[in-house]
Amino acid sequence: MIKILLFADLQEKVGKPELELKLEQITVEELKSELQKIYPLINLESVMTAVNEEYAMADDAIKSGDTVAFIPPVSGG
Amino acid sequence: MVDRYSRQMLFKPIGEDGQLKILNKHVLILGCGALGSANAENLARAGVGKLTLIDRDYVELSNLQRQQLYTEKDVHEQVPKAIAAKKRLLEINREVNIDAYVLDATPISLVPLLNDIDIVIDATDNFDTRLMMNDLLQKYQIPWIFGSCVGSTGMSYTILPKETPCLGCLLDRAPMSGATCDSVGIISPAVQMVVAHQTTEALKLLVEDKDSLRTNLVTFDLWNNYYHTMNVERAKKENCPTCGENPSFPHFSGEVSTKSEVLCGRNTVQIRTGRKVNLQELANRLQYVAPININDFLLSLEYESYRLVFFHDGRTLIHGTNSIEKAKTIYYQLAG
Numbered sequence: 001m002i003k004i005l006l007f008a009d010l011q012e013k014v015g016k017p018e019l020e021l022k023l024e025q026i027t028v029e030e031l032k033s034e035l036q037k038i039y040p041l042i043n044l045e046s047v048m049t050a051v052n053e054e055y056a057m058a059d060d061a062i063k064s065g066d067t068v069a070f071i072p073p074v075s076g077g
Numbered sequence: 078m079v080d081r082y083s084r085q086m087l088f089k090p091i092g093e094d095g096q097l098k099i100l101n102k103h104v105l106i107l108g109c110g111a112l113g114s115a116n117a118e119n120l121a122r123a124g125v126g127k128l129t130l131i132d133r134d135y136v137e138l139s140n141l142q143r144q145q146l147y148t149e150k151d152v153h154e155q156v157p158k159a160i161a162a163k164k165r166l167l168e169i170n171r172e173v174n175i176d177a178y179v180l181d182a183t184p185i186s187l188v189p190l191l192n193d194i195d196i197v198i199d200a201t202d203n204f205d206t207r208l209m210m211n212d213l214l215q216k217y218q219i220p221w222i223f224g225s226c227v228g229s230t231g232m233s234y235t236i237l238p239k240e241t242p243c244l245g246c247l248l249d250r251a252p253m254s255g256a257t258c259d260s261v262g263i264i265s266p267a268v269q270m271v272v273a274h275q276t277t278e279a280l281k282l283l284v285e286d287k288d289s290l291r292t293n294l295v296t297f298d299l300w301n302n303y304y305h306t307m308n309v310e311r312a313k314k315e316n317c318p319t320c321g322e323n324p325s326f327p328h329f330s331g332e333v334s335t336k337s338e339v340l341c342g343r344n345t346v347q348i349r350t351g352r353k354v355n356l357q358e359l360a361n362r363l364q365y366v367a368p369i370n371i372n373d374f375l376l377s378l379e380y381e382s383y384r385l386v387f388f389h390d391g392r393t394l395i396h397g398t399n400s401i402e403k404a405k406t407i408y409y410q411l412a413g
Binding site for chain 2: 008048
């Protein structure tokens with residue numbers, strides 16, 4: 001089980017702040033494209049990804065039990 | 078001094094030594110909107126020696142809900158934000174030396190203002206300017222504190238040249254970023270929360286307490302009750318064009334910088350970002366702002382007294398003004 005935290009407008013588009021996916025192992029990039037298939041409205045191209053509160057790169061592996069956060073940069077000020 | 082700053086000096090990590098340092102430091106605040114106003118007020122009250130304020134815009138009624146230095150009188154008189162901010166800050170603390178500049182932040186306009194600046198606070202409203210700053214401040218080796226907010230959310234991160242990952246390391250590509258304050262709104266506590274992080278980091282830098290700096294990127298949502306920190310140490314890229322071994326400073330040198338020009342005789346300004354734009358995505362975001370017209374080639378909408386036309390190739394025409402400053406303000410309000 002992989003826990004996914006959605007921030008800012010991602011949360012709004014998916015309709016909930018958290019998701020759980022039954023997966024054993026997947027890369028960051030693969031997880032993004034999986035989610036994009038399920039939720040075509042969301043755009044994960046320029047979001048930052050944290051795995052267990054640590055910055056993650058596209059080909060980093062995510063394992064069952066990990067918590068993934070997708071953080072869209074907001075621009076206002 | 079003793080009385081005025083006594084409560085701050087009683088705070089052990091600052092103390093009398095720290096206060097003396099604060100009184101002799103120079104902070105540049107880029108942008109005098111919500112983040113800029115609140116950071117400037119905090120630092121003026123804290124007794125910072127000198128503030129340089131930069132903003133291209135003037136005060137409007139919709140600013141007053143969150144931009145704490147401004148008044149209805151400033152709206153009525155259409156006072157430039159940097160000027161209105163300086164006036165109010167001097168009422169709060171006339172011992173602070175304040176330089177206010179009404180100008181558009183570009184490498185050319187900023188470089189002469191960087192002399193003796195100790196830190197820069199990011200109070201801009203778009204990533205084009207932030208990535209330009211990221212290059213500029215890396216080149217001139219000035220620490221800066223990124224901050225941004227929208228809705229009930231915000232983020233902040235402290236960047237030390239040559240030490241921490243830079244903003245470019247964290248962003249794989251420049252976000253044609255979703256939400257802006259003008260498309261999905263903003264509540265003032267989100268501003269205050271970002272500012273609380275930015276001013277605290279600024280104070281740590283001003284008293285030279287580097288060990289206490291927050292090294293992670295913080296993201297929060299006050300309405301939905303989360304606070305998330307991300308350790309970013311491993312994000313630093315050796316080949317980063319900004320902070321890597323052979324930097325080319327692409328956003329500073331003009332390689333990918335935004336270009337704006339007035340189209341003669343048309344009362345129109347063209348802005349070119351050099352980034353492809355997904356028009357359908359933009360339409361989804363702006364649908365609550367104004368009625369959208371979209372076809373295979375362009376998206377257009379009426380906003381206030383202006384008409385904006387966005388093209389796929391990253392060009393935008395802003396009809397109804399000959400002012401590049403005004404056009405950029407409108408553009409970033411909508412496109413982010």
